[in-house]
Amino acid sequence: xxxxxxxxxxxxxxxxxxxxxxxxxxxxxxxxxxxxxxxxxxxxxxxxxxxxxxxxxxxxxxxxxxxxxxxxxxxxxxxxxxxxxxxxxxxxxxxxxxxxxxxxxxxxxxxxxxxxxxxxxxxxxxx
Amino acid sequence: xxxxxxxxxxxxxxxxxxxxxxxxxxxxxxxxxxxxxxxxxxxxxxxxxxxxxxxxxxxxxxxxxxxxxxxxxxxxxxxxxxxxxxxxxxxxxxxxxxxxxxxxxxx
Numbered sequence: 001x002x003x004x005x006x007x008x009x010x011x012x013x014x015x016x017x018x019x020x021x022x023x024x025x026x027x028x029x030x031x032x033x034x035x036x037x038x039x040x041x042x043x044x045x046x047x048x049x050x051x052x053x054x055x056x057x058x059x060x061x062x063x064x065x066x067x068x069x070x071x072x073x074x075x076x077x078x079x080x081x082x083x084x085x086x087x088x089x090x091x092x093x094x095x096x097x098x099x100x101x102x103x104x105x106x107x108x109x110x111x112x113x114x115x116x117x118x119x120x121x122x123x124x125x126x127x
Numbered sequence: 128x129x130x131x132x133x134x135x136x137x138x139x140x141x142x143x144x145x146x147x148x149x150x151x152x153x154x155x156x157x158x159x160x161x162x163x164x165x166x167x168x169x170x171x172x173x174x175x176x177x178x179x180x181x182x183x184x185x186x187x188x189x190x191x192x193x194x195x196x197x198x199x200x201x202x203x204x205x206x207x208x209x210x211x212x213x214x215x216x217x218x219x220x221x222x223x224x225x226x227x228x229x230x231x232x233x234x
Binding site for chain 1: 128159161163165169170171172173176177180182214216218219220221222223224225226227228
């Protein structure tokens with residue numbers, strides 16, 4: 001079955017760039033799924049960061065859009081997150097997740113939930 | 128953005144009790160509503176998608192209902208392993224958004 005595994009530095013300096021990778025195993029990143037990043041700051045709820053499709057199409061949370069870039073590497077079966085100009089507010093557990101595809105119509109794609117998640121990786125922003 | 132509001136934010140209940148968590152969307156999301164169980168140190172687990180579709184392996188004591196803007200998650204008879212935080216999430220539009228969570232604690 002498909003598994004996801006996040007990797008990347010656990011400590012990032014303020015104003016720096018957070019970089020994480022999610023490796024997909026047991027299946028192809030070329031499948032009909034959108035691949036997302038979700039985070040949870042300490043004591044807070046879940047926040048969707050953005051998503052990517054195997055074609056390279058992306059959607060981002062407007063609250064982070066100016067600082068976020070999600071990319072895909074089909075040769076390595078993985079996708080990545082870059083979050084720039086980080087502050088302490090970006091300290092969180094970061095998860096990658098796969099969304100079950102619904103259908104697309106009129107330029108909008110409807111999903112039916114995130115069925116597979118990585119185990120999460122804690123990233124702390126601190127000098 | 129579609130805002131998702133859950134109530135209550137926390138809930139104390141006994142083993143065997145029936146509990147209901149509600150989720151309200153700021154606009155119609157039809158039935159594109161999903162529920163997750165989240166335990167500390169673990170990844171969220173999808174319990175129910177598309178409002179009422181129980182995921183494989185999820186006990187039948189969990190059920191979901193609703194449409195449009197109002198949705199509910201019901202646990203018919205609480206078991207010790209059900210104490211966790213529950214989130215609703217809409218997948219009707221981007222950005223995907225979650226409710227603030229409902230922490231279910233043992234009474």
